[in-house]
Amino acid sequence: xxxxxxxDCGVCGLRETLGCPGCQEGLGRRFSGPCEIAAxxxxxxxxxxxxxxxxxxxxxxxxxEETPRRELRRREEEAARQARLAERAPVLGKWLWWMFxxxxxxxxxxxxxxxxxxAAFPSVGRAGLLLEGLCVLAYGFFLWKLxxxxxxxxxxxxxxxxxxxxxxxxxxxxxxxxxxxxxxxALIALGLLRxxxxxxxxxxxxAEVDQTLADKWLRLWKYVLWVLCGMGASLILLxxxxxxxxxxxxxxxxxxxxxxxxxxxxLWRTAKVFREYCPPARPALPEG
Numbered sequence: 001x002x003x004x005x006x007x008d009c010g011v012c013g014l015r016e017t018l019g020c021p022g023c024q025e026g027l028g029r030r031f032s033g034p035c036e037i038a039a040x041x042x043x044x045x046x047x048x049x050x051x052x053x054x055x056x057x058x059x060x061x062x063x064x065e066e067t068p069r070r071e072l073r074r075r076e077e078e079a080a081r082q083a084r085l086a087e088r089a090p091v092l093g094k095w096l097w098w099m100f101x102x103x104x105x106x107x108x109x110x111x112x113x114x115x116x117x118x119a120a121f122p123s124v125g126r127a128g129l130l131l132e133g134l135c136v137l138a139y140g141f142f143l144w145k146l147x148x149x150x151x152x153x154x155x156x157x158x159x160x161x162x163x164x165x166x167x168x169x170x171x172x173x174x175x176x177x178x179x180x181x182x183x184x185x186a187l188i189a190l191g192l193l194r195x196x197x198x199x200x201x202x203x204x205x206x207a208e209v210d211q212t213l214a215d216k217w218l219r220l221w222k223y224v225l226w227v228l229c230g231m232g233a234s235l236i237l238l239x240x241x242x243x244x245x246x247x248x249x250x251x252x253x254x255x256x257x258x259x260x261x262x263x264x265x266x267l268w269r270t271a272k273v274f275r276e277y278c279p280p281a282r283p284a285l286p287e288g
Contacts, residue, residue: 004041005064014068093275095145100267106135136164152201159194227255
């Protein structure tokens with residue numbers, strides 16, 4: 001059986017391995033696998049490369065002997081990718097799901113530690129502080145467990161735990177102390193690094209299953225930076241007086257709330273992707 005490029009399919013050592021019935025019935029068709037030579041011939045209306053006037057300088061034709069091995073490598077790489085995803089998906093689905101539901105106690109802690117609530121019910125305020133601390137530690141723990149999949153998650157976990165440690169000296173310093181600027185700046189820097197690593201880790205693990213959602217995580221990080229720039233600009237404007245600084249601050253705060261909601265939605269969707277992940281069937285590869 002002759003192929004588009006002139007090779008004899010009957011002497012191909014990988015024909016049975018690839019399950020290829022022949023170029024014109026196998027790799028040349030989209031559902032069976034890619035063959036650039038077959039696609040080129042069909043696109044240009046040639047029955048074979050021999051009828052093409054560009055055959056002599058054609059790179060595809062010159063490397064036609066490697067086409068079966070390229071297809072075998074492609075299938076091996078795809079099999080390895082699917083195996084990697086099948087191993088990662090349960091871990092990602094479990095701990096990302098826990099991270100999503102951590103939002104409930106975290107928001108509850110925020111309500112309990114509000115100044116009005118803490119002033120009226122001191123015991124409730126202390127319970128809120130305890131719950132808030134536990135949420136901070138739990139978030140770091142979940143990120144650490146995800147670190148078996150990607151190192152960026154563990155970097156984010158270390159940043160989260162560093163935040164928990166730095167909160168203590170900040171709370172011990174008297175209100176209005178100039179020394180507060182140091183832990184506050186450190187907390188901002190660590191929070192940014194944590195979010196950067198977390199968002200990019202989400203994007204990396206999603207790249208193989210949902211590129212659209214992966215891109216959304218990367219865009220979300222850019223929006224976070226824009227909101228921070230807006231808050232910084234509002235503080236500068238407030239120092240100069242006038243209402244413009246107040247307007248910019250309110251707008252940046254509202255944008256921050258909106259981004260928080262978007263992050264929750266993305267986190268839920270990311271967890272759902274891996275909880276429902278089912279590897280597609282693939283052709284068996286030869287042993288050895």
